[in-house]
Amino acid sequence: MISRSEIKSYLSKEPLFDDMTCSLKATTRQPAAMIKETRKIIELARRFNKEVIEPYALELDRTMQKDPDYLPWEFVKKANEWGFFTLWIPKIFGGHGYNIPSLSYFMEETGSACLGLSNLICVHYLAVSTIFASWNLSLISKLCRLVAQGEKTGVPCLLSTAITEPGAGTDVEEVELVDRGKVACSATKVEGGYLINGSKVFISSGHVSQWHMVICYTDLKKPSENMIILAVETGSKGFSFGRVEHKMGVKGCPASELIFDNCFVPDDLVLLSRDHTGKQKRGVKETCGQILDYVLASSRAGVSAWGAGAARGAYETALDFALTTEVNGKTLANHEWAQSMLAEMYKNVCIARLTYIETNYANGMYGLFKTIQMKPLFYYFKYMPMILLDKFAPMILNLASTTWLFRKIQLDWQSDPEFHRTAGWGSLAKFTGTDMGMKNCQMALEIMGQSGLRQDRRAEKILRDSKLLQIFEGTNQLNRLNLFKCLVAKNNPMIKVFEKE
């Protein structure tokens, strides 16, 4: 008979049993009602593609070529009418409470029709993840309820996330790198709040958002130990929009410059600061790294879903071409070489999809959605009448002890292996999904020849959009290093990742 210690020793060898079995474990632990919800989301996304995105995507791309500063407000209003800015906000915070993994399927579906317009809807949830990762429950409640109010009144209330600065892109995505970056956006403590000075660039949806989650630093000499997240409202004194980037792809979603000139933010709009992270078990720097990774592990699964969407859009475009084109007297789809390429493209879509699905399982079991996807809580919120939630939730959420408890559960109780698993899988999904997207775009152009280069055939647009996915949410180079750090180097103390060369 094999002893317990032997079993433990075998299963603790790399790859770890727990790193390999997120989906297997999740099948029994996660609520079955998630399947029905996901079905509904996919149906909704396909209907929205047919009715709104497909007739508009190429036209918007042409408009943006002519007028790169154009802001697609009409589309934002339409997405607000369809409820897309609250669907994935938990009911306790005023939203419709759909399970978060279903958002990734929505991103694949809408991304397959247009990555720019899908971005314009879904990057709002990067900000939702950022406010959730702070576990500042009273502020989460306030901001999410404003979004819900925007849906009711028909005046959209979108959220953006501002991390990137003119001198620091990759560096601000990793707590180990941030001290080396040229960060310049500061928050100085003054009576009753903070003054922000500096700027942020490439902020998706900036110009069309009402609130911005700004990550800056209270001491620029040691940013890793002085990270602060502040909620800034459009129209605040000292805050203005700069240029909209004129970029090659994802044109439907503006990438904005945000400028802060002595912009005052009151203390009650501080989502997270040293005062909070210092109270957690891991201390200031490690907790900041953990919070960044919480956000990125979920948002990178989403970007992987866009990669799957790009791969699918390219595959479907190429398949359509192969079915309607004759080469040497035979339909292209009946040539063996084309069949083999289309099979490869189909496989690339599936690989991209599997990586975001597995990452979502990891996040649901060990990461950002751990508490809200626990069966009792999930069903409690699902079936509790909204009227009761609206009445009692704010009272409970405004208690300091509720925030304390959630920070304990989400931050202190997340073990190091769990933290490495979610962050490592987030990176794996991000670079795999987006590389698959690019691969399929190149293959589509190979299959389609000169037709693929024409704007009205979609393939060249998907390629222009897809390339950007490899750059944002951490470049794919950075994500490869992060995977190495989280899943390879963790057991090898002699290996150093993100060391200065």
Ligand SMILES: Cc1cc2nc3c(=O)[nH]c(=O)nc-3n(C[C@H](O)[C@H](O)[C@H](O)COP(=O)(O)OP(=O)(O)OC[C@H]3O[C@@H](n4cnc5c(N)ncnc54)[C@H](O)[C@@H]3O)c2cc1C
């Ligand atoms: C369409 C779009 C939307 C965006 N939306 C947002 C948003 O909403 N909010 C936001 O905050 N930001 C956003 N960004 C910014 C995005 O996150 C950054 O572009 C990204 O993090 C890369 O930073 P960078 O472009 O400054 O590249 P750099 O950091 O300048 O990197 C340049 C090159 O050096 C490599 N490199 C840099 N450092 C390292 C390292 N330590 N090790 C190995 N290689 C390294 C990179 O991989 C890359 O190849 C967006 C960007 C785009 C293109």
